[in-house]
Every structure is written in structure tokens, then in C-alpha cells.
Amino acid sequence: MTKYNTLLYYCYSTIADAEQFATDHLKFCKSLNLVGRIIVAEEGLNGTVSGTAESCNTYMDTLHADPRFARVDFKVDEVGEPSFVKMHVRYKSEIVHSGLRDPHIINPEKKTGKHLDPKDFMAMKDRDDVVILDVRSNYEHSLGKFKNAVTLDIENFRDFPAKINELAQLKDKKILTYCTGGIKCEKASALLLHEGFTDVYQLHGGIIKYGKEAGGQDFEGKCYVFDNRLSVDVNQVNPVVISTCYNCGKITDKMINCANPECNEHFTQCDECGTAMDGCCSDDCKAHPRKRVYDGTGYYVKVPQPVNVKKAKVQLAD
Known part of the structure; x- marks a missing residue:
């Protein structure tokens, strides 16, 4: 039986020509048959990738061999199947969006807690x-x-x-x-x-x-978590459930995305309401003409976007 891993990692480390790096890194990931989502910026990498244990080990070894990423601390989960459907590597201005780009205020390579x-x-x-x-x-x-x-x-x-x-x-x-x-x-x-x-x-x-x-x-x-699992167990000592169904208030730990792609709200919903609402957070979303087919998971593959294409200026204000 094939064993799969999912890797969660990040690294703040300066990447020169980050856009080109993103393009090259996508090809590298695809050569290993990995799936996942990686953000590349001049300040570093932020990624979750999934694939066979062998491919994941090769990926980790390759990054660690690069002096820029030698200190990456990979969190490794064993999974029954890959945690994504496709592989995306995208260039952005930050690897986690804070809106603060002044290195005198925020520079994780120099000063953090x-x-x-x-x-x-x-x-x-x-x-x-x-x-x-x-x-x-x-x-x-x-x-x-x-x-x-x-x-x-x-x-x-x-x-x-x-x-x-x-x-x-x-x-x-x-x-x-x-x-x-x-x-x-x-x-x-x-x-x-x-x-x-x-x-x-x-x-x-x-x-x-x-x-x-x-x-x-x-x-x-x-x-x-930001993959098709949506959530993972953490507590093996004294676990409790604290979340409730958005629709009926019943205790549930099932997190989904609204089936209406124009809403796409992250929320908790019990299976009963999931069936009744067809994976939607409201009646308006349930009646939306673009509503996606709800299969009980509440996870939807994003519509593919062009890789590493700069957004129009009108969109950069966000």
C-alpha cells in the first residue's frame, strides 16, 4: 500500500528573483508528482505539499541542501491519500499577508519573539x-x-x-x-x-x-488546515469539542467551505444541516446559480488561475 505524507513548512529567507524561482519550483514539484500550494516571495517560502513518502523525502532533502532553506522545520503528517488535487506555486509580495512591508517594523530574519x-x-x-x-x-x-x-x-x-x-x-x-x-x-x-x-x-x-x-x-x-482535510486532531490527552453548527447550534467539529463559490465562507456545520442546506451557510447561498455540488466534504478544488501572472493594478489595492 502506497504511503503518503503531507508537509507543512515555511522559511523566512531572502530569495532573489522570486518570480523566476516560483516558476522553476513549480516544475521541480511537478517532477516529483507532488500536489499542494506554495507561496513564494522575496522574503521566503510558505508551503503545504503532499505526495508519496519517497517524493516528500526528496523534496525535503533538496530544500535542506540549499543554504537559503537549510533551517526549514518540516511538519510531517502521514495521510491516507494526497491532501491536494493539484500543484500550485505562486509568487506574491509576502508569504503571509500582513500589509506591513517596512523591514524596519517587520523583519523575521532579524527580530521576532x-x-x-x-x-x-x-x-x-x-x-x-x-x-x-x-x-x-x-x-x-x-x-x-x-x-x-x-x-x-x-x-x-x-x-x-x-x-x-x-x-x-x-x-x-x-x-x-x-x-x-x-x-x-x-x-x-x-x-x-x-x-x-x-x-x-x-x-x-x-x-x-x-x-x-x-x-x-x-x-x-x-x-x-489549508488543504482538503480542512481540520486535523491535535489533542491526544484531554480532547474536547468547542465548535457548534453555524445553522442549528449543535456541537460539531466539522469545518466546511460554503458551496456558493461567491461566498466560500469557512464555517462549522453538522452533517444534518449539511444535507439540508446542501453545504451552504444560508438559503440565499443554497439558491445561488453558481452553487457547487456538495459531496459531504465541504472541500472544493479552486478554479485554476494563471501561474505567476501579476494582478492588474486595480486589484492590488486589496
Whole structure:
């Protein structure tokens, strides 16, 4: 039986001619029959790829052999089938969109919060002088989060900078930031330091690594992931379900995307409502003429877009 792996990783490291690198890297990934999604920017790489164990090992070995990516910390999951359908490598201005491009404010290669390995994070998280800060979006922390974590009302990570003022009263605390794999914390912790927070930490490797190395203790619910699994289990010690169905309020940990592609909302929905609503969040979406066929998973393959083609100027404002 063929064994498959899914790799989650990121690396902040300067890439000269990142657009050309993205084009070449797509060819390399396809040569290994990998599927997944990788973002390339001048500041580094952010990716999730999936394929046979052999292909994934070759991919990891190749990146580690490149001095720019020698320190990449791959999070490896064994999966029953590849976690994507296609392979995309895209050039963007940032590998995680913060809207802050001034290197004097945000430069993860030079200054971030202190990295904590999962066991050290677990040892610190319940102290009275500590605040655990979730830097992910609403739909992510509604599905699962650390017990007693502070969450922010943000739709996307680019909304995080505007929320810093809401945390001002916590400046005398040790701030422990966390996210899925660690990439958002690199910029979030750097911004907190810039804004006058003095004792800032980040969970190295994020929730995924914490689950693997610390058993996921006190992470409540599931962790949202950006592939066709949509969510993964983390807590092997004291698991609970904290999310509820968007439509009926019943306890459920099933995360889907709305079947209406013009909505595409991430939300939790029980199987009963999934059937009744045909995978949609509302009656309006259910009646939408472009509604996709709901197969019970709530995952939809994105419509292919041209690779590495710059957006028109009118779109860059977003």
C-alpha cells in the first residue's frame, strides 16, 4: 500500500528573483508528482505539499541542501491519500499577508519573539504572568484554540496590526503567541515588540508541532488546515469539542467551505444541516446559480488561475 505524507513548512529567507524561482519550483514539484500550494516571495517560502513518502523525502532533502532553506522545520503528517488535487506555486509580495512591508517594523530574519519548543510552551502557558495569544482568524480559532487563549476578531491576518491597541493592557505580561505552523507568529511577535511589548514568545512549529511533541494537551477542538482535510486532531490527552453548527447550534467539529463559490465562507456545520442546506451557510447561498455540488466534504478544488501572472493594478489595492 502506497504511503503518503503531507508537509507543512515555511522559511523566512531572502530569495532573489522570486518570480523566476516560483516558476522553476513549480516544475521541480511537478517532477516529483507532488500536489499542494506554495507561496513564494522575496522574503521566503510558505508551503503545504503532499505526495508519496519517497517524493516528500526528496523534496525535503533538496530544500535542506540549499543554504537559503537549510533551517526549514518540516511538519510531517502521514495521510491516507494526497491532501491536494493539484500543484500550485505562486509568487506574491509576502508569504503571509500582513500589509506591513517596512523591514524596519517587520523583519523575521532579524527580530521576532523568543521561540519556545512545545514542551517549554506547555510548561509556561498556565502561569499567572502569562497570556496566550491566538493570532489566527475567526474561523480558525472558532474551531479550536488553547484553553484560556485570548482571541481577536479578525477575518484575515492582515487585520492583526489594527488590533494591537486592544492588547495594550497586557504589556506587563509575558505574551505567548501561537498559530497553525508558526509562520504568522514570526510577524505577529515582531509587531508586538515594535509596539512596545517587551516579553514576547512564540510557539515554535505552531499547533501542529505541539500536537506531535506535547500530545496537544489543553488545545480544545480541532486545528484548521489549508488543504482538503480542512481540520486535523491535535489533542491526544484531554480532547474536547468547542465548535457548534453555524445553522442549528449543535456541537460539531466539522469545518466546511460554503458551496456558493461567491461566498466560500469557512464555517462549522453538522452533517444534518449539511444535507439540508446542501453545504451552504444560508438559503440565499443554497439558491445561488453558481452553487457547487456538495459531496459531504465541504472541500472544493479552486478554479485554476494563471501561474505567476501579476494582478492588474486595480486589484492590488486589496
